[in-house]
Amino acid sequence: MFVTAPFFFQADITPQSTELSAEESHHALRVLRLQPGDDIALTNGTGLLVLARIRETSNKQCRVEVLSAQQQTPRPYRIHLAIAPTKNNDRTEWMLEKLTETGVDQVTFVSTQRSEREKINLARFQKVVVGALKQSQQVFLPSIQGPVSFEKILADESGQKFIGHMNAQPPAHLKHVARPRTSYLMLIGPEGDFTEAEVAAAQQAGFTQVSLGPTRLRTETAGWVACQTLHFVNA
Amino acid sequence: MFVTAPFFFQADITPQSTELSAEESHHALRVLRLQPGDDIALTNGTGLLVLARIRETSNKQCRVEVLSAQQQTPRPYRIHLAIAPTKNNDRTEWMLEKLTETGVDQVTFVSTQRSEREKINLARFQKVVVGALKQSQQVFLPSIQGPVSFEKILADESGQKFIGHMNAQPPAHLKHVARPRTSYLMLIGPEGDFTEAEVAAAQQAGFTQVSLGPTRLRTETAGWVACQTLHFVNA
Structure with missing residues (x-):
């Protein structure tokens, strides 16, 4: 309504x-x-x-x-997207707008070895999110955090944890491994992808490698497709 | 790969x-x-x-x-999005980029009663789509068409036909009415939505009213969410 x-x-x-x-x-x-x-x-x-x-x-x-x-009651699942900020800031702002429109609980910006941007303007990002919240008439404001270190995100203990990675051997699609009605932490890398060492460290920390589909996606598109996939798993 | x-x-x-x-x-x-x-x-x-x-x-x-x-062989289903161009042209270009990344067969821009933009720059749109095709390494270039009249789109005979509309009584979600492995024609209105008369005419022409989820989406977001939903139905 x-x-x-x-x-x-x-x-x-x-x-x-x-x-x-x-x-x-x-x-x-x-x-x-x-x-x-x-x-x-x-x-x-x-x-x-x-x-x-x-x-x-x-x-x-x-x-x-x-x-x-x-x-109002929140969704019966929680989506936390941890993502490297894009080199082009507009792409990240666009993603935040779209994620707010379609629903996300938390977005944390992560520093990775191949990140092309270290500094982010959190106040500006929060303004984008508030604007999208009002425009789409939603009542749960996403929490925007960061930048945090890759190690800090790996230590996060919340729910099912996934890492998206452009792998030579595509792993199972996110939709086949995400369980409905739980908390998700979805980790998406920068334009140049995670390093092999980062992927190995994430797996060691309990993250499952997942595919987001047959096409090669930009960072900000991958973030949004991942969240949309999690909504579908719960629909 | x-x-x-x-x-x-x-x-x-x-x-x-x-x-x-x-x-x-x-x-x-x-x-x-x-x-x-x-x-x-x-x-x-x-x-x-x-x-x-x-x-x-x-x-x-x-x-x-x-x-x-x-x-390469095409997908076993075909997605044709017919959509009103957004007032802000950047939003439409962004949508074309994202649709190309995640996959669409045809996008036709439609004139509707409440359209806030009549003129579009097809050559510019095609350039955006070619850029996204190359960036995402895909081999099927989406066809970009328009502007065409609302009446012309209604006369289209291809496959399952849907109309997204902000209805007081939300209809069934697209994911529950789309059949897998067929051709889809998805019609999305302008910022001010379709008129009641347009919705009635579309239903008369065989279009099924569908919901795209619980949140209120911008035109360009609705276009992308609809196509993503159709990919999921076929996954």
Whole structure:
């Protein structure tokens, strides 16, 4: 079900809230030019969906009356994508937008031996994710983390762990090895792929090598195809 | 299996070819700075994969010796995506790149009542698709067509026909109604969605309304998710 009211994100919103944050007030009043009597939808990014009506507006502040509040339940599985940032930053931002639209719980950027980018702008990435959350009217905000070391990701103990790698001997497809309704940690390498040593270390740490299909995918496409595959396994 | 040699597209390549086109000679000699003795891979975009060795180079011409030629078989199903071009052209180009990476047979741009863009640059789109074909080392070049009228798409008689629409009453998910191993025509609307009259006309013409999942997707995301769903149905 999609709401027709403008959709807002405010981390501290509750069923008792009476006003919008400065940022969302600005968006409501200056960008969308909403008026008293207009209805809006808000989420706190952790599952709460609030429908509210604008009651009073001043120069910079927007007071609201909550009409209804509903806590939504999360998916019965959790997707954590750990991926090397792409050299071209737009490709990573595009991926974050698409992952938010179709659903992901956490994205962690990982430093690998062949990474072509070390620095990332987390604040910018979070802005992209919030924008996509609002646009696609979702109530669970993906957590964006990093950069972390390859070793740190290997030490992660959460659920089923997979590594995508362009192997001469293609391993089993992700869809055949992922079990439904669990937590997944999916590791995707940089444009130049993981080194053999990295793949061996990941296997040692309990990661299963998987294929994502018959075609050769860019890093950001592989990240998205992997997450989409996990959604399908659970559908 | 991925080839490690640089990958070229030349529509008229055959197992008897002895030289690259002017465009691909330029790419080989000026961009990649290849030399006699270097190996390359080429496709004609209709399933032929040729491995060749550069033999002679002049200022603008690159002569080759074909080492092997293999005609690959197409997928046992056909995906035709008919979609409204997005207002922001980058979004459509991104979608074409991703569809080429993961596989699509034809993309036709459709004019609809709420389309926010009438003109498209087919030559530019074809360039994007050829670039993605080479990058992802595929041998079947997607056909890019349009713009065509909504009525013309409705008259298309190929295989199973679906229309994606943001419905108050979500219909069955595409994955539950698509039959494996057939031809699909998937129709996706513009940012403002199809009109009710368009949806009714499509149903009259034999299109089945389908859902693409629980989240609200942008036009270009919906196009990609639909094609990915059809790949899964056939996997």
